[in-house]
Structures are given as structure tokens and as C-alpha cells.
Amino acid sequence: VRSCVEPQIEEDYQAVNVDLQTDATLQVDISDALSERDKVKFTVHTKSTLPNFKQNEFSVVRQHEEFIWLHDSFVENEEYAGYIIPPAPPRPDFDASREKLQKLGEGEGSMTKEEFTKMKQELEAEYLAIFKKTVAMHEVFLCRVAAHPVLRKDMNFHVFLEYNQDLSVRGKNKREKMEDFFKNVVKSADGVLVAGVKDVDDFFEHEKTFLLEYHNRVKDASSKSDRMIRSHKSAADDINRIASTLYTLGTQDSTDVCKFFLKVSELFEKTRKIEARVAADEDLKLADLLKYYLRESQAAKDLLYRRGRALVDYENANKALDKARAKNKDVLQAETSQQVCCQKFEKISESAKQELIDFKTRRVAAFRKNLVELAELELKHAKGNLQLLQSCVGVLKGDT
């Protein structure tokens, strides 16, 4: 499956980060993508006037693991401790869709040719939609990096964009995965420890309280929105099947009642397309928005934890310095260590403050754009549905 990346979906994802100006110095997008059996190949296309690139315009092919490698390299880089690291795109997941297509193939014998073709088209459209979404999500990640004043200069980022060979970042082997697992356990234990310490700075104290609660609520809203949209899709599927059966009833004869069934079948065909569109738009404007801010709020929390860690280190260095001075032993060493911790902490605090303010601005703007668009689309579809129903009822009443 090849995607001609639909500009609408790209735009929808750009909307999640509205401050992404088209900056002439560095423009990144995913110009093409190819879905093979178990992997997706993204064509990352760059346009840049920066001197460090060999050309002004170039493309490379990247897979999902390479995006993760890039993201992780940001997270592990101490220099970027004071920034909200743009959340990594989720792994392309076609399992559910593939399973459905397979089930359909197995059940081919039990349905009519029309039903089979119809269902196949539906599932293929679903597959394509998932595909386009994953492309958009990977693109948004790159755009966020490119828009960030510091991250856009990162060496690994430039290699990612320019190096036209495989980066060989093969999936982590078992040992590395175990190490990661333990690192995360330690981090979260740390996180609890750090979160418990009340911050002297009001701004950060407020942010900490806010983010902890907000993140949990976004998580809940995200999962509930998914559930709601799934029910909506199921209902639309039912209407599709009802339309087909009404059609079969309508073609059995040419009596009045059969003609009636045909008209109603046609109506349901059209209304269910609209219903499916409503569910898809809700998915895009609401569910995906919530999912994205779930990931970003986590990234913001991570920033706070890193700052909290640096604060703890700073406080420990202070205590060590006092002890050293009291014993008058290794004072210089303690002083240097304390200064390093102090600088690190202050540097993180400074950039973190700005990052968190920017995060708020982005969030409010993204919610505004998506909620307005959601409302407009709901209205558009409801009006479309209404018109279809009104004209059909008018015709049917006139016939009687």
C-alpha cells in the first residue's frame, strides 16, 4: 500500500502543533510511504538553506525504529534535559486491520458477492486510514523537532535527515530491553520521590500539581473517546448491513413495497457513509488530539522529573559541601561539584519554564482549532444527514 499523503490529514496533525511556522531554513515532511508486510518505509524529505547540509533538498528512507532511535537519543542527552522532548510517534499497528481482512477472507463463502466486495472495500479504506494516520504522526514528530530552536541543530537529527543509508538501529536486543525496563522502574521510583518534595518555586509547584492531574484526566478522556468512537463505527457498520439486506428484499420483485425497500436501502447507504465519516472525524479531531496531549503531557512530566532530579542532586551537593567545610576536607572538590549541580539545575529551570509556558500556549491553540473544527464537521454532517432524510421521507410520503 502506497500513500499519497492526504494533505487534509497532514494539516490535522499540524493543527496539534500550531506554532509550526513554515521556516525556510529547515522544512521537513514525509513525502511518501510504503507499507510492506511487517514494516512501513517513510520517505523523509528535507528542504534547507542551512550550510551544514550538502544539498538544499534531499530525501532518505526511514523506518519506525529509526524515529525511536532519534527520540531516545534526545531523551538520553543531558544537554536537552531542560526541554520537553517531542513525544515519539506510536508504532504503526495494522494488526487489528490485518486480522479483520483475514477473517473476511475466511468468511467469503458465507456471504454474497456484493456483501463481500462491500466489506472488503470498507476494510481496505480502514487500512488506508490507519496508514495515513501513522504517516502523519511520524511527520508531526519531525516537524516538532525541526521547529524547536535547539533540537533542530542536533547532530543526530541531521544524520537522520541526510544519511542515505540504513542507520542500523536494529531493534533493541533482549539485554538492552531489560536494562530499559529497570531504568524505567528506577525513574518512576525516583519520580515518586521527587514529586513528594515540595518545590520552593511557586510556578513549578503549580505546574507539577497541574500536570499530574491533567495527565491522568487526559488519559481517561482518551480511552473513553476511543470506546465511544468504536461503538459509533459499529453502529455505522450495522446500518451498512441493513442497507444491503433491504436491497436484497427490494430486488425480489417489482411491487410497490419492493420499490420502497430499494429507496430506503439507498437512503441508508448514504446516511451510513455520513455516520462513518462522523466517527472518523471524531477520531481525528478528538481522539487523536487527546492521545497526542497524553503523550506530550507525559513528556512535560518527564521534564519536571529531570528538573526534580537535578534539584535533589543540587541539594545533596550543598549538604556535601557543608560537610566538607565542617571537616575541612576536599572542600575545593565539593565546591566545584556544587557549582556544577547549581548551574545544571538553573539551566534546566530556566528553559523548563519557557517550555512549559509554550506547551500551554500550544495546547490551548490546538484544542481551540480542533474543537472548532469538530463542531463545524458535526454540523456539516448532521445537516447532510438531515437533508437526505427529509428528501427521502418527502419522496416516500408522496408515493403512498
Next chain:
Amino acid sequence: MQLDEEIEDKFELNISITNPEKVGDGMNAYMAYKVSTQTTLPMFRSKTFTVRRRFSDFLGLYEKLSDKHTLNGYIVPPPPEKSIMGMTKVKVGKEDNSSAEFVERRRAALERYLQRVVFHPSLLQDPDVRECVCVCALSGAGFLKMINRATDSLSKMTIKMNESDVWFEEKLQEVEAEDQQLRKLHIMVDSLVGHRKELSVNTGGFAKSVAMLGSSEDNTALSRALSQLAEVEDKMEQLHQEQAASDSFCFAELLADYIRLLGSVRASFDQRMKTWQRWQDAQNMLQKKRETEAKLLWANKPDKLQQAKDDITEWEAKVTQYERDFDRVSATVRKEVLRFEKEKARDFKKQIIKYLESLLQSQQQLIKYWEAFLPEAKAIA
């Protein structure tokens, strides 16, 4: 029996079933319904009257009508289904949504059933029908018999008929094909009802969740917009719930009714085949009797000959009678099927238009809610 046009054009007849009331307590309790009739038909003594009836009364009516009229080829409308589960909940006093829904569904189904019966010009003539709507006590009330009628069981007719009239064969095939499709459709509509109910519940869950999100959002305008969104979704929960009820009452119930009615149609075809078989059997018997006579003549047994001659006369009469019966029943079945098809067309059109109108109203509501929300979303700064 030529009252169809007369009834429709000259006289009024309106029947409704309302006011379900629980009578008694515990497992002996039952629901009594008010049956109200308003009519200008001369066969009734008053213009308006009401009686109270219970479900078993309607079942009793069906039994009586079926006993009398099915064998003549009439399509006797079947009553609503019994439901031990549904009724037990009501008896036990479980006052929840599902038992209220059950009672309403039953009330509506009984109303449709009774209307079908009285609007059948031949059945209306039956005194039992009149007794059901305007006499106080109906005999046989108070027990539910296990009905084993042709409508309940798909009787496998093993009679192979030499169909002289291809109309009947084609019609039966049509009926069977339609039955299959209606059953399929019913399953799908049930599925839709289920998913809409699910959607309603999930929308409610989402609404609460958005309200929570809004209250923790620290941008004031966004916080307000989110709580407005929560209100919209709350209203949507209600809307989906109502829509599911409409799916069920307007659409699913209609299909269920007609699946049962098609059973009655099949029964009338079966009945015709039975009368054909009886005629054939009589012809065979007549043939045997003639052979017996021939044998006796040949064997020269004059004393038994008179008996044989009497037998032949008897069976000749029977053959004539049964042939007439078969013709009469065939004609009735044919007329009944045509009447049924007309009624079905009218019913489906009416109900489905009603259903579409409910969908229409839903969309109108939807538009109102989102139009109210849009300025709130735009006000986010």
C-alpha cells in the same frame, strides 16, 4: 364476507391498548391492559367502550380464532411472544428500565395484534373478537397453555402436491425467501440497537471524563469550552438512547411482527395442502370402493354388493365435498394472501416512514446542540 371496503370507507373503528397496571403481587401477579374502542360499526351496541384484559386473554383469543379459521385458509394474526423472563421481572417488582421497556413493548405489540385482528373483515365477524373488546369477563382467563400451533412450529409438510395452479407454488417460495431476509434483517437491527445503547453508555462515560478534564484545565476559556463539550456529549447520550428505543420499537418490532405473521401465512398454505390431501385420499378411497364393487360383482356375492354400492355413494359425495372444500380454501388463501400483501405494504411504509422521521428529529436535535457549542469553542483564547 365482503365487508372490506365497507369497513374502510363507511365506518370508523379505532382500537387502542393503554394503561398497563399491575394486579396482585408476587408470582401470581399479572399486567392488566385497558382496551378502548371507538366505533360507528352497527354490530356494536355502543359507540365507545373499554374493557380490561390481560395477556392470556389475547392468547386465548388467538387459540379460538386459529381453531375456527385456519382450516379454512384464513391467515390468523399471531399474538405477541410469551416471555417468561420479562414477565417474571415485572411480577417480582423489579422497577427498572428494562422491565418498563418490556411492558411498553408488550403493550404496543398487543395493540398492533388486536388492530390486525379487528381490521380483518372476516375475523371481525367472529363473536369471540367482539367478546374480547366489549364484554367484561372472558372465559379461559388465568392460565397460559403451551401453544403448539402451526405458527410456532415450522411444520415440515411432506405432502408432495401436484400443483395445478403455479401461483401458489411461486407465492410460497416468495414467502419463504422473504421470511429468510426478514429474519436476517431483524438480527441486524437488533445488533444496531445493541450498538446504539453501547454508544449511549460510552458517550455518557466520555462526557463525564471531559468534564473532569475541563475542571483541571487551567486556561479559563478552554476549561469552560470543555465543560460545554461535556454537556453536549451528555445530551448526545440521551439522544442515542432515544434513537436506540426508536430502532427497537419502530423497526425491530415491525420485523418481529412480520416474521410471526409470515408463519401464519405459511400455516394457511399448509392448510390448503391438507385439504388437497384429504381430497386425494378420498379419491383413492373411492377408487378402492369401486374396485371392491367390481370384485364382488365378479365373485357374485349379492349380499355384500349393496354395502359396496352404499360405500361408493358415500365416497362420491365426499370426493365432491372435499374438492369443493379445496377450491374454497384455495380461493380464501389466495384472497387472504393478497389482502396480507396490501396490509404489509401499508404497514411497512407507515412504520418505516415513522422511523425515518425519528432519525430526522435526532439530526435536528444534534444540529441544535452543536450550534450552541460552536461559539464556545471559538471563544477559546
